[in-house]
Amino acid sequence: MTAREEGRTPGASSSHISVVKLSHSWFILCTSRELGSKPLARTLQGTPLVLFRGEGGKPGALVDRCPHRNVPLSLGRVQGGLLECGYHGWRFDQGGQCRLIPGLVGESEAKSRCATSYPAREQDGFVWVYSTPGVEPTTEPFRFPLLDAPDYATVRQVLRAPGSLHAVLENTLDVPHTAFLHGGLFRTAEKRNEIDVVVRRGADRVEAEYVGEPAPKGLVGRLLAPGGGVVQHFDRFLMPSIAQVEYRIGEKSHILVNSAMTPVGDFETLVYAVVTVKLPVPRFMLKAAMPFVLPVALHIFGQDARILAKQTDSIRRFGTESYASTEIDVLGPSILRLMRAQERERTAPPPDTVHETRVRMRT
Amino acid sequence: MTAREEGRTPGASSSHISVVKLSHSWFILCTSRELGSKPLARTLQGTPLVLFRGEGGKPGALVDRCPHRNVPLSLGRVQGGLLECGYHGWRFDQGGQCRLIPGLVGESEAKSRCATSYPAREQDGFVWVYSTPGVEPTTEPFRFPLLDAPDYATVRQVLRAPGSLHAVLENTLDVPHTAFLHGGLFRTAEKRNEIDVVVRRGADRVEAEYVGEPAPKGLVGRLLAPGGGVVQHFDRFLMPSIAQVEYRIGEKSHILVNSAMTPVGDFETLVYAVVTVKLPVPRFMLKAAMPFVLPVALHIFGQDARILAKQTDSIRRFGTESYASTEIDVLGPSILRLMRAQERERTAPPPDTVHETRVRMRT
Amino acid sequence: MTAREEGRTPGASSSHISVVKLSHSWFILCTSRELGSKPLARTLQGTPLVLFRGEGGKPGALVDRCPHRNVPLSLGRVQGGLLECGYHGWRFDQGGQCRLIPGLVGESEAKSRCATSYPAREQDGFVWVYSTPGVEPTTEPFRFPLLDAPDYATVRQVLRAPGSLHAVLENTLDVPHTAFLHGGLFRTAEKRNEIDVVVRRGADRVEAEYVGEPAPKGLVGRLLAPGGGVVQHFDRFLMPSIAQVEYRIGEKSHILVNSAMTPVGDFETLVYAVVTVKLPVPRFMLKAAMPFVLPVALHIFGQDARILAKQTDSIRRFGTESYASTEIDVLGPSILRLMRAQERERTAPPPDTVHETRVRMRT
Incomplete structure (x- = not known):
């Protein structure tokens, strides 16, 4: 993640000794039920994210601004498993790849047009997001014990x-x-x-x-x-x-x-x-x-x-x-x-x- | 303009690549109708300005604080073509010159007592202000075309x-x-x-x-x-x-x-x-x-x-x-x-x- | 006083030439009547303070945060002449000394557990606080003249x-x-x-x-x-x-x-x-x-x-x-x-x- 992708939280500074930023960690961003057919705006460690259900209903998590003109992607809608920006209609998949630019005659996909994407998983009725974007997670989300145990x-x-x-x-x-x-x-x-x-x-x-x-x-x-x-x-x-x-x-x-x-x-x-x-x-x-x-x-x-x-x-x-x-x-x-x-x-x-x-x- | 005359706009910083400050440019500050007998507070590129009609009804534009004690001049009133501060009654002309200090026995005019003044023009029903103070403008305000053309x-x-x-x-x-x-x-x-x-x-x-x-x-x-x-x-x-x-x-x-x-x-x-x-x-x-x-x-x-x-x-x-x-x-x-x-x-x-x-x- | 004890006042900066911080000075923090059996939150030159009546009813003034976990002491209560924090129940005297830590088996008093304390005086119906903590004042608070003079x-x-x-x-x-x-x-x-x-x-x-x-x-x-x-x-x-x-x-x-x-x-x-x-x-x-x-x-x-x-x-x-x-x-x-x-x-x-x-x- 580049510095410009991180949102700023007013108030914290280097003098805040108990404030940490944890990379390479899984956190719950919402319950499974909260993530329906509309995109959902969430914030993780100060970074605005947008969650949506992409192809096959699998959750995706992108930085919540369109790389084109800074508009929050969470204002848009999900169209055919792609997240569509509400300003010019650019569409993104769960990996952040730009798949459609209305009006453009040439190729839509390009590295510079990608939205920053975070690994996401659905597990135990929660949507989890990995706090480092663009990498393969080296760990799995926490498993709540005894969820299906008899007598519990x-x-x-x-x-x-x-x-x-x-x-x-x-x-x-x-x-x-x-x-x-x-x-x-x-x-x-x-x-x-x-x-x-x-x-x-x-x-x-x-x-x-x-x-x-x-x-x-x-x-x-x-x-x-x-x-x-x-x-x-x-x-x-x-x-x-x-x-x-x-x-x-x-x-x-x-x-x-x-x-x-x-x-x-x-x-x-x-x-x-x-x-x-x-x-x-x-x-x-x-x-x-x-x-x-x-x-x-x-x-x-x-x-x-x-x-x-x-x-x-x-x-x-x-x-x-x-x-x-x-x-x-x-x-x-x-x-x-x-x-x-x-x-x-x-x-x-x-x-x-x-x-x-x-x-x-x-x- | 010295740095201390510029108001600060919270939020912008050097990392805001699309934010510019344009000097030596004409901008509309109000319509002719909005500027009557009372002073009018306006802001241009973060700098608080006060507009008023001075001698002959011509518009003047000063930085909106009295050089004496920082009080906004727009709180005052216009008296005989001069803008009067509401705190101690200092009076200024369109050029920013201090012309009266109540209570003072000696001379009122002095360079240190001047308010910063911006070139102002009335044209096409608008009051225009030049974004660099204290200079002779090198350009003219934009002329709206066809304003008086027949059939338009x-x-x-x-x-x-x-x-x-x-x-x-x-x-x-x-x-x-x-x-x-x-x-x-x-x-x-x-x-x-x-x-x-x-x-x-x-x-x-x-x-x-x-x-x-x-x-x-x-x-x-x-x-x-x-x-x-x-x-x-x-x-x-x-x-x-x-x-x-x-x-x-x-x-x-x-x-x-x-x-x-x-x-x-x-x-x-x-x-x-x-x-x-x-x-x-x-x-x-x-x-x-x-x-x-x-x-x-x-x-x-x-x-x-x-x-x-x-x-x-x-x-x-x-x-x-x-x-x-x-x-x-x-x-x-x-x-x-x-x-x-x-x-x-x-x-x-x-x-x-x-x-x-x-x-x-x-x- | 260390820098970390000073609260921050947003807005002032080194460019504010008329803003001063006066040390070694007495200021009125409240009237005698305002300081009863409950602690009272006050601010002096941007520093949050808590006032309370300690042993013998004498006023005490501490920086308004518990040295343990940052919670404002003014949220607590006065118990037996000691100011008690509302989170874990630590108790402090007027000198800032920690006198009780509930649950702790060993000794409660320790230098690192002291709250920063300011000299306080009650005089002429006002509670005065000295603006430098942890020192013996070299001056006395201002005495209002003629308070008890006949015919006044x-x-x-x-x-x-x-x-x-x-x-x-x-x-x-x-x-x-x-x-x-x-x-x-x-x-x-x-x-x-x-x-x-x-x-x-x-x-x-x-x-x-x-x-x-x-x-x-x-x-x-x-x-x-x-x-x-x-x-x-x-x-x-x-x-x-x-x-x-x-x-x-x-x-x-x-x-x-x-x-x-x-x-x-x-x-x-x-x-x-x-x-x-x-x-x-x-x-x-x-x-x-x-x-x-x-x-x-x-x-x-x-x-x-x-x-x-x-x-x-x-x-x-x-x-x-x-x-x-x-x-x-x-x-x-x-x-x-x-x-x-x-x-x-x-x-x-x-x-x-x-x-x-x-x-x-x-x-």
């Missing part, structure tokens, strides 16, 4: 978070703020236990395991773990942008929240959340519980979104960022280190050796 | 186009987009004929002649060319900012659309359109037809303005411009070359040698 | 002026514009007398004395100076930001208007006006007159605010400033010189030698 149910939700990719990832995987910001809903600030956190840092991931977390009490506890049992809790970041929260309670309860984050701009992130659960309750009870669980989840997300917006406002206003981490910020700094490393090297990660450390935290 | 009727219209001077000029003189963007109104995309276009490039102009264009059919054809006849169609750009579209149909029909463009800012252009026609129909029929013709013309302009706005948004968003021209973009690249040449050299054009080329186009 | 009455008013500190100070102390902008209310433009103005320039102040100003006529004159008498009129600027207008009429009338200006941003100023008067009329008559005097004062301020807003718009639009002063601009240029000198040297002013000049002005 899945719920999807798309959320818009007003923060940088890093800020939203850290917030999603951060335990200390839950007792405080969401106090009362989760852990309470008063009664605190000390527990151990095992942190494992790999070449493309970092994981925190919370050891000795007490099982939920009361009705919820009896529902999730009727025979009692040990709680296993993992928070994981998987490059480039997956936040994974996993709970196992006893043998029969398994909750897996995968959030695939899409950096729209420097300070705007889309969260494609896929919640997959196995619980020792009949499926009809799960369905009956959803009307109660979803509003609580959205309330919590709303509190986080409000703080993220204020954090972003503050970073924009100062023009710089300030970070003073302690040992209980177990994942945030590691996430940033992984992203920065990829931004610098743009090569495959080294063989996976895992470094394990242990932290005590009051929860 | 004239209609004027002022339009605001949300694009750069170059983008609006090219759009006005561009044939290929008409079949597509205005499809149905003009040429149709289906039935296309190949015709020849002769392009003539001179030192201060470029012209495209469409050879062998078919005569209009049906009622319109019979009205415009009752005895049949050849269609002559010219599109011309005249430096610095005139777009001229000329049709002759047979001996008796002559349509001349002159659009004098004023670059308000880098991406905002005012179009002073003067349409002059001779038609083989009685004048009362022309008048009767106007209520039908004007809405169609404004509808077409609306389609163009919408595309220009999107094009401008896109250029601003990317911070750069992309152009891939083909041989049927017969005028746009030449217009830019002429404007850029004047921007660089700021001297008179070389003697007029005309280069002629020939292009085939499907219309 | 005091009125306070807070006003927001859309101009730079310098522009608002000059406007407040400028005589020539009153006859013009406020014409009719003050001096009239028609009948003008020539009077002498004695200007005294010191190391930290500049004063203009108007000699031979005629006493007010009619009812107002008989009220203010029943036995006749000389008018004494002084306009003073006291570093860093006090505008003082003083009238003595005869022996018995004394009017003192102190305006303590706070530079919120480069082009936004808060005016804390304290009007102290002694008049030869009973106190109940003073109170009865207030409903008539206040609207007139606010009307005059409104005229000034409108001009200041236009002046600021113009400066922003041009990106530069233009000043052409004459001898009757007796204070403005001196005020700028004093502020610039402090900005450059940041040391104590030299011993106070006063230079006196004399100007003739028509009023």
